[in-house]
Amino acid sequence: MPRRPRFWRSRARDAAASATGAAPRTFPNGSRLAIAAGFLVDIEADGLYLYTSDFEVPADQLKALVVVPDDRRPRIAYRLISPGGPAADMDWSVRGYGDLGSDEQETVGARLEAAAKRGHSLDRQLADANFEKLAEGAWRFHGSDSTITVVRDGNGVAFYTPVHDRRMADVIRASQMLGVVQTSAGSEQGLRFSGEWMSYTLVAPVPYPRDAEMTRAITPAEIGMRPVPRSTQPDGFVIGGANETEVIRRLTELGGRPIQELEAWMRPFDPDRPLEPVDHHRSQAGFLGPKDGLLRTLARDNEVVRRLGLTHTEVGDTVRMATWAAGGFGVSRYVGPGDHRYSITARGSMGQQLSPFWDGTGGSSDYQITNDRTGSSVAVSDLGGPMISKYGFYQGPGSPYRTAPEDIIRTFSDLTEKAGGEAEVRRVVAEVDAYFSAAEAVDKSTLGNVPPGSATGTSASSRSDGRPPENGPKREPDARDR
Incomplete structure (x- = not known):
């Protein structure tokens, strides 16, 4: 039966290589290929390429092999005959492996039968299947959208495919391989790299950075x-750009959705409420509190950011950069502009929360970002950054997911410096909150009470700097049904 490659299971050999500084296994004849910690490494003129595999078949049981064309990536069909057992026609691709489908027995199965009868060596079979021989024991098939590399390592034949995450592949290509190491957790062997902007360890078969x-x-x-x-x-509001606060106050729709509809969708969703329209893409905790007004929330936050000389794009992209580094590349010690240092703690969720603006964005992770020098900290999410950059939306003060712009600005030192310093941030926030509190008081005296959906975009604060009280609602992972 198929099994994991032998060189993954042999941790004793990897540990010895790590302890002695031994080089990864290379192929003869000056090949550019090497195998280390379960990865196939290919050193090309334009950089380093990494291939992964979670699949191996016994070489002495492999009797036939052919390539099956596929819409996107090629597949390999092969025949195994175990000692004293019947022939088994199998199918492998990057999506998985299993028995050859009954609908392909007449076509692909016939090709395997013919190849088995010829009795050619593995080298000859791969040549017949248009594989290029890279070195003794290594062959590669070039498909239209991907490649397959076959490696014979002792008694096993393993199938390798390149790292498909383009962002990670670009980082690897510009890296240097340092060697086999023990992960910080101490339980696994990995391959250590030094890249242009980070050093990291990869553990097979998933090329996601650790340490x-x-x-x-x-x-x-x-x-x-x-x-x-x-x-x-059409009303002049610029999505992804700067806007005057008066433009925001006059909005009747945003992102193609009426403001009233957006507000209703953003409020806490209770699926057990009899009259509640069932929409499981909504958030149970809400993007707005029960009495938060969307336009007032947007207007208040816009005033804070504009008076501090910043843009929502600057603030949102700062969040996006940090969360992308943490979520996409495993960074827990982040280096921001100006060489400012931050600690990031990530927490993922099982589901994904879609953006209320229905713009194709979503998120499933929360991050706590702490400034190593000042100790200032802020909770953000991978969904929050795009909403800030596009719409200047930091979520409502009644939502446990709100991240006020001033808290982001205080945490990221480069934003604090651009805003004129901590004292200036406190002054502007106090002025803006005083203005909106006065406006709310006028509304109450004029209307008798504040109608649902018309509450101010600020919340009462017990802090002298105008920030929300620390004993606010608990923040849970920013995911669907959050």
């Missing part, structure tokens, strides 16, 4: 983060 250490600040391009596209609504 990542940033060495400098990064640019959006280096982690594959694209800028938020800008567009202008």
Whole structure:
């Protein structure tokens, strides 16, 4: 039966290599290939390429092998005959492996039967299947969208495919391989790399960084983060751009959805409420509190950010950069602009919460980011960054997921410096909150009470700097049914 490659299971050999500093196993004849910690490493002229495998078949049982064309990636069909057992026709691709389907027995099965009757060596069978011989014991098939590398290692034949996450593949390509190491948890062997902006360890078969250490600040391009596209609504509101507060006050729709509909969708969702429309994409905790007004929330936060000389794009992209580094590359010690250092704790969720703006974005992880120098800390999510950059939406003060713009600005030192310092942030927040509190008082005196959906975009605060009280509602993972 198929099994994991022998060189993954042999931890004693990997441990010896780590302890003695032994080089990874290389192929003869000056090949550019090497096997280390369960990965196949290919050193090309333009950088380093990494291949992974979670699959191996016994070489002495492999009797036939053919390539099956596929819409996106090639598949390998092969025949195994175990001692004293019947022939088994199997199918393998990056999606998984199993028995060859009955609908392909007449076509692919016939090809395997013919190949088995010829009785050719593995080398000849791979050549007949259009594999290129890279070195003794290594062959590669080039498909239209991917490649398959077959490696014979002792008594096993393993199938390898390249790392498919393009962001991670780009980081690996610009890295240098340092060798086999023990992970910080101490229970697994991994392959250590030194890249352009971080050093990290990969553990087969999943090429997700562990023990990542940033060495400098990064640019959006280096982690594959694209800028938020800008567009202008008919009423003049710029999605992904700067807006006057009066433009926000006059909005009747946002992102193509009426404000009243958006507010209703953003409020806490109770699926057990008899008259509640069932929509399990909504949030049980809500993006707005029960009495938060969307326009007032947007207007208040817009005033804070604009008076501090910043834009929502700057604030949102700062959050996006940190959460992308943590979520996509396993960074827990983040280096921001100006060489400011931060600690990031990530917490994922099982489901995904979709954006209330229905713009194709969503998130499933929360992050606590702490400034190592000042101790300031803020809770953000991977959904929060895009909503800030696009709409200037930091969620309502009645939602446990709100991250006020001033708290983000205080935590990230480069934003604090651009805003004029901590004292200036406190002054502006106090002025803006006083203004909106006065406006709410006028509304109450004029209307007798504040109608649902018309509450101010601020909350009462027991802090002198205008921040929400620390004993607010508990924040849970920012995911669906949150």
